[in-house]
Amino acid sequence: MEAPYQGVILGISFNHTIVFAKDRQESAWFFTTYFGLPDPVQAGPFLAVQLEHGATLDFAQLDGEVFPQHYAFLVSEADFDAIYGRIVAAGLEHWPDPHSGRSGTINHNDGGRGVYFNDPSGHRLEIITVPYGGWPQDRSVH
Numbered sequence: 001m002e003a004p005y006q007g008v009i010l011g012i013s014f015n016h017t018i019v020f021a022k023d024r025q026e027s028a029w030f031f032t033t034y035f036g037l038p039d040p041v042q043a044g045p046f047l048a049v050q051l052e053h054g055a056t057l058d059f060a061q062l063d064g065e066v067f068p069q070h071y072a073f074l075v076s077e078a079d080f081d082a083i084y085g086r087i088v089a090a091g092l093e094h095w096p097d098p099h100s101g102r103s104g105t106i107n108h109n110d111g112g113r114g115v116y117f118n119d120p121s122g123h124r125l126e127i128i129t130v131p132y133g134g135w136p137q138d139r140s141v142h
């Protein structure tokens with residue numbers, strides 16, 4: 001079944017989410033360090049990390065068990081090189097698939113590159129250079 005709005009710009013973009021952390025300082029700095037982003041900014045009770053298109057990840061302290069979530073990021077080939085380079089240089093464990101097999105390697109799904117690694121709270125982060133299923137024919141949906 002074809003999506004009813006395929007190829008149409010919907011005007012809806014992701015803006016922010018709260019990322020719970022055992023130590024919000026550690027997690028926010030982990031993220032900006034590996035992703036090569038500007039320093040986290042205090043925003044109320046959160047440490048906000050700025051992404052593309054005005055979106056932020058708002059790191060929040062959680063006193064209690066953090067239930068691991070999955071956060072995936074589409075990055076350029078150059079950014080993948082930089083981020084993956086930091087992962088390897090730090091000896092950070094990483095996997096080519098979400099089931100933690102074949103530690104120390106990346107995937108080439110959809111003709112791109114991808115890798116999974118954990119943040120300090122156990123969230124499973126993923127970087128990919130090509131969206132799942134490949135680039136859409138009509139790039140205007142981005």
Ligand SMILES: [Fe+2]
Nearest residue numbers: 070071072126
């Ligand atoms: Fe994913």
